[in-house]
Amino acid sequence: MNANNRSFVLACLTLTSTAFGQAQPAEPPAPGAPREFRLPQPTKIELGNGMRATLVEYGSLPKVTVQLVVRSGELNAGEQTWLAQLTGELMQEGTQQHGASEVADLAAALGGQVSVTVNLDTTTISGDVLAENAPQLIALIGEIARTPALPESEAERVRGDLLRALTVAKSQAQAQAREAFARHVYGASHPYGRPYPSEEQLASYSAEDARVFHDANFGAQRSHLYVAGKFDAAAVKGAIDSVFGDWQSGPAILVDVPQTVATRAVVLLDRPGAPQSTVILGLVVVDPSNRDYVPLQVMNSLLGGSFGSRITANIRENKGYTYSPRSELNNNYKVATWAELADVTSEHTADSLAEIVAEISRLKAEPPPAEELQGIKNYMSGVFVLGNSDRGSIISVLRYADLHGLADDYLNTYLQRVAAVTPEEVSRLAAEYLPTDTLTLVVVGDLKTVKPQLAGLDWISESDLN
């Protein structure tokens, strides 16, 4: 699928075709000849102040998506967990030029709204509007990024909203489990290991704190603007120059990679009366810049990361223990984890865990059949095409490559690297990266039901349960 100057074709299965023209052949008709797929062609720009921009003209639908990604997230807030979040919320309360309602009206007239989202590594100011309005949207995003009002008058309300959001988030079993898992693998001293603040801590932040944070962390060097969809390229380039050309370079990107924990833990959190146990079983693996990462993605899809995967087929389609099990590779800058996540019937918590571990062990013990692996590789190739066939997805893919500093040929060679994975390699990766004795287990569930079950698992010791 695709590349800048070359085009690839989709890897396809050869299926036997039966006589064409029969009413209903007994076997699925074979696919037609694979179609050519070209990767969208990005235009990359760098301004004198270090700001970068990537433009992708894509599709015929008259809409455009613009995202300004600033490498300023909770990582940069350090011990002040969610100060980046508070800053992001306050950035939506108007600019030095326009009040909050005016900003909302301006964005609505362009056919959308501007939102600010904050995660561990970045703050993203984004909008999605009618095609002809791209330059105006870029101007509005620039205004919010560079000159937010961060009004003291709105701080109390915004803090209240965040306190409510925090409380509601932490009432979710899945959020509790993810927090416990992150805390163990990344350590509570690193922002990656501390996804939530205490209520007292959050309540202590002021608009002044947000202003200090904004001043210290926003600037051209840390910023990358993505534009994808239909737009007038000359007008967009002109807007980028005029809106961001005189932005101060600001601070360099902060690199602060956590010391990850390689030892296992068993974390049990009580949720009395819960009809399901929310489980995470996982560990730290290599990050996206490692050459094993794409092969690990293949292994993950086969093991638990797709509907047809082994763990899903087992605990859902065979046993009926759960509805939406999945394994995933989850990454931040220079770190990643692999984990299986599932909400399973309380009574079958240990049964589910035993099956998950059995599937991991089976993959280590024997390479998957070539046909099964080929099917997964085809699936991943198809998903890659989809991921490059929609303006929002295109930006996601580019952001991923940029965040992790992946080489320019990353996208061009992705499919080849997927295709090159062998059954033996999948088995080797499982053995190397998923050692059973270092898997961390988190269970959020009704512990009086769950604990006696766990005692029956041979990889759980008595001390794990105390």
Add this chain to the structure above:
Amino acid sequence: MLRYVNLGLAVFGLAVLCTGCNRDDGEPVTATDVAAGSAAAYTIPVEYHKLDNGLKVVISEDHTAPIAVVGVYYNIGFRIEPQDRTGFAHLFEHMMFQGSEKLGKMEFIQLVQRNGGTLNGSTRFDFTNYFEVVPANTLETMLWAEADRMRGLAITQENLVNQQGVVGNEVKVNVLNRPYGGWPWLWMPQHANENWYNSHNFYGELAHIEAATLDDVKKFFTTYYAPNNAALAIVGDVNPQEAMRWVEQYFGDIPAAAMPPRPDLTEPRQEQEKTAVHEDPRANRPALAFAYHMPERGSPEYYAMGLIDQILLQGDDAWLQQKLARDKGYTADVGGGINDLGNMFNYNGPMLWTASLIHDPTVVREDIMKSVDEVIDRLRNEPVDQATLDRAVVKMRSGLYDIVSDFYGFGRADLLAALALFDDDPARINSLEAQFRVVTPELLQATAREYLRPTARTVLTLEPTGERSEP
């Protein structure tokens, strides 16, 4: 980052599409803002055919990327499922992945995946859909597979029991073990509507789900899963003639079935405000939702209501957001819209316009409703100014584009299938926007006066009742 498209079957409460549709019809634009005036025309190609057995077929070419969407929509949703089997329409949807004549359990899923595609199914008020998003060169394979399961199922007792377990777990993960699970999309229709078909628990009582038998499965399939009760939408990098040839080949000889009469789905005009309380032991902040009944689908008032939704609720500039979130600080965001499980086009019966918010226990609910009344009374007491109306139309048009491009063309297939199934006229996709453009401030006000009456409203509150529910 690259992700796989992880799809459980029938993620009921998720994947809510937005609102809207498309195309500038070239009429003079009165909007004061530049956005409304300069848009290029955008027309969606629509080919519509009907097979002899009654199957409706819509094909829409889009050669942007070498992908195709196949969506099979059956004209049977949870609204009219059997009264002693709540949740059955949805349980049945899961059975459609458990084996057909030529594809055993898991084989359908594997066939799609190994051809580089992704798939899902979902159950809604008035339809159940099954769809694949695939490399375009595998279109014929997908049509063959969908035809196979329209032709007949091969379900075992073991597979039924398995999926009863899966669906039970789905209800647990989405509702029973989830704070605000089912809020308000599952609960509100049960309080706001009077007619059983519109007001039952459509996710299903666990006892009903567990009571289902193989005979129920067979009967439901025989009754509703026939070509004359279905629409097939094909979108993407396809050749319509070739696609039609395959459709004829694989679906053409599936026999039609006699359809049972449609039950009476009508709701009485609501004359008194209703209130109800939902207790949630897992939630830790109270919540409030209110709903009004939609005008009849397709009427002038219905299109006016679409714009009212834009003015009151959708986007940061909307009046309820400004009032309840920004001015009063009751909440961070007011959620909702027309049809919590879809958009304003893909249903066919009584429907609600719903808004909801989570707030702090220190906030008095009467104060929230007083603010709601102030906002809505403004709409009822005076015509909106042209700029507000223009902005609503711009947002609607932008939203329509979002619908038709949602999930790699699935959204377009969904809208075309709905318009084929419910209106027998998928080409309407290109005239929807014009219907909104003719809404006048006077029609909008008249619509608000009738449909946003306080006496036509249901107010549902959520009470956190668990141990950790205190602030």
